[in-house]
Amino acid sequence: MKRKHKRLTFVAIAGVLIAIAAALVLTAFDENIVFFRTPTDIVQNKVKEDQRIRLGGLVEEESVEQGTDGVVNFRVTDTANTVPVYFQGILPDLFREGQGVVAEGKLMNGVFVADEVLAKHDENYMPPEVADAIKDAGQWKGEGQDMNQDNGESSL
Amino acid sequence: MNTISSFLDMGGYAAFVWPSFGLSAVLLIGIFVISVRTLKANHATLDALNNEAERASPSEGPAQGET
Amino acid sequence: MAMIERFANPNRFLTLTRPLVPWLGGLTLLSLGAGLYLGLFQAPADYQQGESVRIMYVHVPAAWMAMFCYTSMAISAAVGLIWKHPLADVAGKATAPVGAVFTFLALATGSLWGKPMWGTWWVWDARLTSMLILFFLYIGYMALSNAFDNPQRGAKAAAILALVGFINVPIIKFSVDWWNTLHQPASVIRMDGPSIHPSMLWPLLLMAIGYTLFYLWVLIIRMDADVTAGKIRALRQRRVHG
Structure with missing residues (x-):
């Protein structure tokens, strides 16, 4: 049960970090993404x-x-x-x-x-x-x- | 006849409409057929292995390397 | 949780889902048949796009399913990584090729629609590019899950890719709102209700239901095949080592 919670926390934190990274990248390239x-x-x-x-x-x-x-x-x-x-x-x-x-x-x-x-x-x-x-x-x-x-x- | 040919013509867009529907049908039927064939082949293999196990003692069974 | 535990045993899962296969098949054919009939024969031509609008009935459901399959793949990946559920990896592996086919169909039929309407087969706008990335994510998932001798390690690597790549799904959905794109904004799933006339919306929804049922139909068949393959592997290993 403990390990399960650890894995859940790890996946959740990784997910938040990926979302932040993606948002930063997309904002930085905003000018280029505009068609x-x-x-x-x-x-x-x-x-x-x-x-x-x-x-x-x-x-x-x-x-x-x-x-x-x-x-x-x-x-x-x-x-x-x-x-x-x-x-x-x-x-x-x-x-x-x-x-x-x-x-x-x-x-x-x-x-x-x-x-x-x-x-x-x-x-x-x-x-x-x-x-x-x-x-x-x-x-x-x-x-x-x-x-x-x-x-x-x-x-x- | 006239209505059929005008239906097939798709207002001049036949070259785009029919390939879209055709490709969708081919790929969806394709993945369905592949999935069913794999399932049937796997069930047949498993049945064969189980029958073998009933006839021969497990320790003498042939070692089949392929997956 | 109790629900998940009940399905955890692959054998119990198969005895529960196998009887569904013929029903799913029948319902799939029924809704696709009705959708095709309405879409090709009953639905009107569009006031701007004429008869070419009928491509919508195969393009839009494929694009929806491309995102739906990826979402269920990511959920399977999370369940597999966190709860080590034995069927989660099986479901993810069974979904990937179907999702890849839907994504390819969305790209190909979109191209066939774009040429006469927009005047081009392809542009690198945010919607089309993010959809192409989704296709590569499916390919990467399938490659990774087969890249290891140990199937469990392959499943783990593929699951991590599926979770990381999930960020692409909201990007696809909102790309048309966040940036200028050649692709038009959403017509059906939007805050103020669909901007499609009911005579065109009904065949579209029937096709979408048909595509969803098709996915579930093929999913159960593929999961059955994969569980059986696992039993074959186990039997052969026992025979070699026993």
Whole structure:
């Protein structure tokens, strides 16, 4: 019975130590674990020009301009700030105005030049008729709703 | 016919939807079959060992090294 | 504790659980059949993702089971290390390959879902990376438990790895809340209730129940096989040395 208690205490203490170590490591690498930066980060000059980053946010409504040869210009917003994006290439199926997007590239003269664009979707799943009904009823809050409800830009 | 082919087409995502379901089925059935086979083989080995023990005296039993 | 003591004897455990096997098998097939029927034929396409959303019905239960199996493996490891329960190591060893399969399925079906929707097979975001680490933890557990000539030493080393690695499970769960990730936040297990329409939630839950029953079904079969293997080992040793 004594040995059993000793082992239990040992496992419990080891568990607490591992949890603390993991928390420290994750906090130290916080910047690297973040998959993308927000337009606010860019506007506040937290990102240097020519630094390769991922920019995440929502594709601003009515901002997408399709050019020739797969060139597309759009603006990415986190509802507080907005950054113009230039991209040439194939867009994912989910890319559309009002939806989440993550673009990878560099900031050049105030324009984010992306060489890869990924679509990010939200956690809402529903049939199209239900989505239409919610929109008709004026209850639609779009993706922005989760952004305001939860913890700021991190839950885009 | 038309409904079947449109069902199989999965709105153009057939190349992603069906491999997902297929791979899941193959791997789950696979681990199930392996588990049942191991169980049956082990039960057969144990029965054989017990039968041997009944016939021969334990000290003369063959030493089988493999696991 | 009395409950654990009653199951402590492997023979008693087997006589109690063997009759459950056909029932678990039947219930597994029933819920998976219902889940597949609802998921493939009755559930609607998603307003954004179209028909590709059906991958959810095999992806999400696999990901849940990957974490559930690891959790039960870690609990078995703790019980084995602290109380030296004879069946704990057996349960952990029986769970690991099943958990590894679920984790691999979550990664593979997620990749097949990510390509058309996100535009990429893989990204190194916190959710996907921590899930890959979970897969390696399963592989490490299986390798360690077979790495020693003495099975008890192998079980002990593997149990320590399972306990240390358990820290990864909450990291997987909360990765989408703690950091910016490409993967979306939780849809079902969340504070303010599911954000999935009921017509899609029901097939998902049926599939999840089916996957859980499948795990229990295979678990009992694998534990039976392992206990039998232990008896074979003991008989042969007695014969060599006796």
